Amino acid sequence: MKREKKGKAVVVGGSIGGVSCAHALVAAGWEVLVLEKSAAPPTGSPTGAGLGLDPLAQRLIDSWVGATHLLRDATVPLTIDLNQATDGEKKVSWTLTRDENFNFRAAHWADLHSLLYNALPPSIFLWGHLFLSLCTSGENAGIKIKAKVLQTNETVEIAGDLLVAADGCLSSIRKIFLPDLKLRYSGYCAWRGVLDFSDNENSEIITGLQKAYPDLGKCLYFDLGYRTHVVLYELPNKRMNWIWYVGQPEPQIQRNSVTTKVSRDMIEAMLKEAEKVWAPELVKVMKATKEPFINIIYDCEPPEQVFWGNLVLVGDAAHPTTPHGVRSTNMSLLDAAVLGKCLEKWGAENLHSALEEYQSIRVPVTTKQVLHSRRMGRIKQGLVLPDRRAFDPMTASPGECEELQHKNMPFFSHVPAIVESLARCS
Structure with missing residues (x-):
């Protein structure tokens, strides 16, 4: 189908989730602008740490950076x-x-961020821009964002067709639409x-x-x-x-x-x-x-809704999770890929349909994964659960120990149909 309109997306948050969204949306044919409050791209991270990438995440990154050997x-x-x-x-x-x-x-963390960032045009990033507010007039009317330029204290207004909130587990944008959802x-x-x-x-x-x-x-x-x-x-x-x-x-x-x-x-x-x-x-x-x-x-109770009009939550902004299932980064990468494919399928002129499909694909998966990660954390930390005694590694049975394995994660090796071809060919 010939697309009559090229959409413009504004991504709030320049961490790994936001940079991944930029890759997926650029690949989908969208114009992308990324707002990040940090003054410049990270060259290192004094509080940076390690992360694990599952096989699907690896294939997605390879497809975005264009060379398997880089990852x-x-x-x-x-x-x-x-x-x-x-x-x-x-x-x-x-x-x-x-x-x-x-x-x-x-x-x-810093190595993966640099790999993804360096594979994008630097012109799409606005560093040192703090998100302040948004204004939307409906699905087809676009969205306007106000941001503060931290170096000058100037307030600027940026317009787009879609706002992607990738501003982390403390997301200020999520608080606007889900004010009662607490960490x-x-x-x-x-x-x-x-x-x-x-x-x-x-x-x-x-x-x-x-x-x-x-x-x-x-x-x-x-x-x-x-x-x-x-x-x-x-x-x-x-x-x-x-x-x-x-x-x-x-x-x-x-x-x-x-x-x-x-x-x-x-x-x-x-x-x-x-x-x-x-x-x-x-x-x-x-x-x-x-x-x-x-x-x-x-973490937080998984929300049933992650989009409103032409705004969508992704990554930790949508589903803060504990780290015990090695999911946080992997969920963010797959959120980005599914969002990109939905936007590519439906086009900017059918934004509501694209976001509705994105939500229908991701929410059932991330809900189960957040809750399973919570359970894994409580087991490994020896905390009480409603359906079993506190785990004690000194006396645990083989059956109890089997719950510790990551392969028990719901949808552990599942590839959504909408990104299956991308994962297969990369």
Whole structure:
């Protein structure tokens, strides 16, 4: 069908979800403008951390950046999904479950963002632009956005046919349309860090860790203690990513962010507690890590609606999720791909139909995945669930341990029909 109109989309949010939407919409033939409050593209990330990409996400990224080797060079394979238990007193560990057909790849957030960003025209990005408000007159009347240019304090108005809200789990746009939808604190936070050992890969710290966790370099480790757990895996360029989930009262959000820097005293207290729970080889990695930080873990009840007129929510703005199902980034990438294909199918002149189809495809999937991720987090953290006793890795049965595996995630290997050809050919 010949399209009579080329649509213009304004994407609010220049993180991985927003950049992925830009790729998908450009591929669909849309004009795209991305607004991001950060002053410039990230060249590194002091609080950046690792993420896992599933096979479909890998194929989507390859199709957007145009060369398979670029993603492979920027990631390391995670072929094993392993859950083990550690006895904090005896400092001994044993395997609970092991899946050797995992087929994920690990990336550093900043590396993946740079890969996606560098494959787009820089002219489509407006850095240092803070979203203020929006005005819409109906489905076919377009949308107007006001934003503040942070460098000058000037307010500018930007018009488009579609607003894509990719402004994260604290989305200010979601609050406009779903004011009663509140974030749900999980009951625990995560200490996170990335240890760069590129200058000292044969050090006692690294060789000791590799002995304690012999499958590092190809394995996603979940190490479970009593009512706590750690995640550990290697990133490209000799970096080790670790995450330690600690139960505590909900901290106060600072600077509109779910991550926060910490004091030296807080770090020292954390390390003392780690010595009580984890193997000394892992604690040494935590001690050697520069600038660990705290990530407050939230999700929310999955919304039934993610579009209104010519506005649509994607990624963490649509479905904040806990990280235990390795879903957040993968859901954002697939949101972008499905949105792009729906817009390409229906065209700008049938925007409502495109967004309605997008919602009908994604909401049933993301709803189940958010709730399953929540359940996985509560199991691994040893928290109570309504239908089962709290998980104790020291006494868990084989059947209980089977719930720990990522392959149990709903729609784990599902490819939506609307993007199947794209995934198959890429």
